[in-house]
Amino acid sequence: MDSASGGAGAGASDPNSGEGPSATGSLSAMAEGSSPAPPSRYESQKRRDWNTFLQYLKNHKPPLTLARCSGAHVIEFLKYLDQFGKTKVHVSGCPYFGHPNPPAPCACPLKQAWGSLDALIGRLRAAYEENGGRPESNPFGARAVRIYLREVREGQAKARGIPYEKKKRKRPTVTATTTTVVSAPGNVPVATGSQGHDVGDRSSGADVGAGDGSGGGSDTGGGGTSTTTLTPTTTAATTTV
Secondary structure, three states: OHHHHHHHHHHOOOOOOOOOHHHHHHHHHHHHHOOOOOOOHHHHHHHHHHHHHHHHHHHOOOOOOHHHOOHHHHHHHHHHHHHHOOEEOOOOOOOOOOOOOOOOOOOOOEEOOHHHHHHHHHHHHHHHHHOOOOHHHOHHHOHHHHHHHHHHHHHHHHHHOOOOOOOOOOOOOOOOOOOOOOOOOOOOOOOOOOOOOOOOEOOOOEOOOOOOOOOOOOEOOOOOOEOOOOOOOOOOOOOOO
16 A cells, blocks of 8 residues: 555656646757757858868878968869869860860860859858968968969860859949029129128129119110119018007
């Protein structure tokens, strides 16, 4: 009896102990929710490229360390990868040199495409600095590597007959506003003034023109120039109490 009652007591769960089924389920859900997100495709490819380059340095004869790696060693690595390429690059003596769509196969070698090498250098350059390398000593950003990539791009463009065009940056559109000034017949002068003053010619001692309804002003002695007076109008407000 005691054993039976003890077994029954051991099988029961204390609601205050926090060890019931509900507590276990909530902890499992929290553990699943806090799991880190998987790396992106770019990050995975960058890690594989970095490991491949480190293995290349290890198998190099003589072995190289990352601290002693230079731009020349990076170029050697890129040439080493050509044996795994899948892009047909015609040699200068090939009858299909410069032909984008050759009608028949040829014995020209397969190499890495320029676009693949350019993207690879970008990933390795970022991985080098992420693994403690200094930007000023980054061998993947060396000038020799940039020159090599440019030569590969130009050589493959000629051999394959497929030019690589640079992406042109869109320049901001500038809208030009043109102001056209139309002169009235007889070269009528246009007078300008500031607010609060009469618009007139103070040096001549007279207003510009005469707006008395006598035909638009008087001629100035046969010169064909007529002047027009702008008479300001004042409106008085009368308040009746």
